[in-house]
Amino acid sequence: MAQKTPWLYSIKTRLIVSFSLVIGVISVFIYIFFPYKLEQQALQLLKARTHSIAEITTSYIEKPFAKKDFQTVENSFDGVKQNPDLLYIVMHNERDDVVATFNLEKAEKAHYNTIIEQKNISLDEGVYKLRMPVVYRNQNVGTMFMGFSLVALQANTKATSQLIAFVALGIFVISILFVGGLSTIFTQPLSKMVQVVNAISKGDFNHRVNITSDDELGYLAKSFNRMVYNIQRINSTMESVNQRLQTQNEEILEQKTRLEEVNLKQEKTYETMRRQEARLMAILDNFSGEIWSIDRQYEILICNKPFQWSAEKRGAFIGMGDNALDDRQGPAYRKQWKKLYDRALANERFTQIITKEEADGKTRFIEYLFNPITAYNEVMGVAVLGLDITRRKEDEAEKIRLNQELNEAARRAGMADVAASVLHNVGNVLTSVTTSVSVIEQTMSNSRMAGLYKANDMLRENMENLAHFIANDPKGKKLIQYYMMLEDQIKSEQDVIFSNLHRLQDKVNIINEVIAAQQSYATGSMLSENLYLPQVIDDALRLQGDTTDRHHIELIEEYEDDIPEVPLQRTKLIHIIVNLFRNAKDAMKDTPMDEKQIKIRLNRENEHLVLRFSDSGCGIEPENVERIFNHGFTTKATGHGFGLHSCANYITEMGGRMWVESEGLGKGSTFVLQFPLAAKQGQETPEIIDEEV
Structure with missing residues (x-):
């Protein structure tokens, strides 16, 4: 009788034991490896996402943080606070003081500042802690601490681990229960399953246990296949991530090409700027007066030839880039001009007349207009215009001495007034020009192109293993976001440059028009000539430059046909229109911005042309309507009562009439000028009073 093999050593037992061990190993492997793998992947994704959020947040707040605008910093938290996992944000300044927070109580409870890892992150007590320096213009201005909850991550990881544990345990239990009775037919399926496990361990997740029976072994095979399917799905997700990284790599190369195109466009823009600068300098060099500007260190930013000629007469050969207070100009000169520059740098706009003794003993009077140059609510420098008013001073002396030549003296005073207006308007325009140049210069000095070059160098260094660099290297992971952010910043720089170039072109055209109008007026004759009034009105208004825009005045012109x-x-007519325009502007000083309006109407009434000049200003009291043209009468704190009196005299000299209409204070006023269509002979010429210049 054949001896039975002890059950402990039987094939069935060994099969059962072996099968149980295999399934147990598989179950333990699944239970330990895959939850760990999933947890590590989830943690890596969390690290990348939170680090990206921190970098974006610091890029938004670095400028207001550096300027200590902490309210704007806290307002910038609104976007990131939408993240449900965000627990707190704490901002420290460079002295490690808390200056801005979100959920400070939670931060202190989590001991937010106890981060000891090299990468400024910490995982403990269910909180992912992160520390990020705030850098502004290559200077560390503070530190940002952020905390993210790990509750959702841990819950998902725990649920996944439990599911895998249940699956592994189910496989193991089912295998033990059914292997005893099916050991004979189980050998072949078990072999197949071992083969599948070996294939899966090598990374081939396409294999399945091919058992189609409806018994427990078939159920086990289906459960195992479902497990392999889940593993394959996870692996597929990882492959999809790799594919996206490859796509992003291609996008980086495309971004690089686009940035190179942007660089080419910027070079063309710089060339356009150089041409515009040459045109501007040509205009300034042909202006009769001195024009220059300085920065806060008194360095000359721009100057025209009359300024250089004037400096040469003092023995100082200076120009752009030199110090305006050069030692070669003498201590007295430096002391006097430093005081003037400092007044303007204190944001004071003023006019200063300086006398100069010539070699022949003649005294010259130079009137200088000092305009502060402001940008970003800060005085960046000073623009100065100098106009030789010696002729005006001589005319004033001549008028005092020769009263019989009053008309000629009045004309010269009018010319000087227009010259002062031109000086004022050109000064304002030059201030805008200098501001635009300063903004362009600042934009170029702060350009992020240096960062682009560094990023491109990084790509070139890793070109042979670019996919690995992008996927695994911390710098590579940040590179895509950096390029996307860099594109927007460079586009913003372009917009600023083009905007200021257009503004430069507009201001240069304004200077041309104002100078042309002033020259036309300066060469005007005191003789009567047939004039087309709409054209004369336009010439007079052109002398005001951009006054209407600067003072937000709506200008309406209504001219009758033919x-x-x-x-x-x-000359006299332009003098009158300029004077009325200025009075209207002053009358609307306290008028709401959206109600400021000047209306000029011109029409024919019988044998006269009637010009009505209306404003929406403060109006005139009834008792002052008849007195407003009297010599010395004025309602202005700084007025002298000469302007309207001289206008009335000029109108009478030309055979016309002038009066004012107003319904009272706050109702505006209308000055009416009536001209005969044919010249009247023998008109009496009244006394002409000097007008303040």
Whole structure:
């Protein structure tokens, strides 16, 4: 009788034991490896996401943080606070003081500042802690601490681990229960399953246990296949991530190409700027007066040839880039001009007349207009315009001495007034020009192109293993976001440069128009000539430059068709219109911005042309309507009562009439000028009073 093999040593037992061990190993492997793998992947994704959030947040707040605008810093938290996992944000300044927070109580409870890892992160007590320095213009201005909850991550990881544990345990239990009765037919399926396990361990997740029976072994095979399917899905997700990284790598190369195109466009922009600068300098060099500007260190930013000629007469050969207070100009000169520059650098706009003794003993009077140059609510420098007013001073002395030449003296005073207006308007325009140049210069000095070059160098160094660099290297992971952010910043720089270039072009055109109008007026004759009034009005308004825009005044012109020419004196008429325009502007000083309006109407009434000049200003009291043209009468704190009196005299000299209409205070006023269509002979010429310049 054949001896039975002890059950302990039987094939069935060994099969059962072996099968149980295999399934147990598989179950333990699944229970330990895959939850750990999933947890590590989830943690890596969390680290990358939170680090990206921290970098983006610091890029938004670095400028207001450096300027200590902590309210804007806290307002910038609104976007990141939408993240449900965010627990707290704490901002420290460079002295390690808390200056801005979100959920400070939670931060202190989590001991937010006890981060000891090299990468400024910490995982404990269910909180992912992160520390990020705040850098502004290559200077560390503070530190940002952020905390993210790990509750959701841990819950998901725990649920996944439990699911895998249940699956592994189920496989193991089912295998033990059914292997005893099916050991004979189980040998072949078990072999197949071992083969599948070996294939899966090598990374081939396409294998399945091919058992189609409906018994427990078939159920075990289906459960095992479902487990392999889940593992394959996870592996597929990882492959998808790798594919996305490859796509992002291609996008980086595309971004690089686009940035190179942007660089080419910027070079063209710089060339356009150089041409515009040459045009501007040509205009400034042909201006009769001195024009220059300085920065806060008194360095000359721009100057025209009359300024250089004036400096040469003092023995100082200076120009752009030199110090305006050069030692070669003498201590007295430096002391006097430093005081003037400092007044303007204190944001004071003023005019200063300086006398200069020539070699022949003649005294020259130079009137200088000092305009502070402001940008970003800060005085960046000073623009100065100098106009030789010696002729005006001589005319004033001549008027005092020769009263019989009053008309000629009045004309010269009018010319000086227009010259002062031109000086004022060109000064304002030059201030805008200098501001635009300063903004462009600041934009170029702060350009992020240096960062682009560094990023490109990093790509070139890792070009042979670019995919690995992008996927695994911390710097590579940040590179995509950096390029996307860099594109927006460079586009923003371009917008600023093009905007200021257009503004430069507009201001240069304004200077041309104002100078042309001033030259036309300066060469005008005191003789009557047939004039087309709409054209004369436009010439007079052109002398005001951009006054209407700066003071937000709506200008309305209503001219009747077929206006005939009338015999008038151009110089006097322009003087009148300029004076009325200034009075209207001053009358609307306290008028709401959206209600400021000047309306000029011109129409024919019988044998006269009637010009009505209306404003929406403060109006005139009834008792002052008849007195407003009297010599010395004024309602202005700084007025002298000469302007309207001289206008009335000029109108009478040209055979016309002038009066004012107003319904009272706050109702505005209308000045009416009536001109005969034909010249009247034998008009009496009244006394002409000097007008303040």
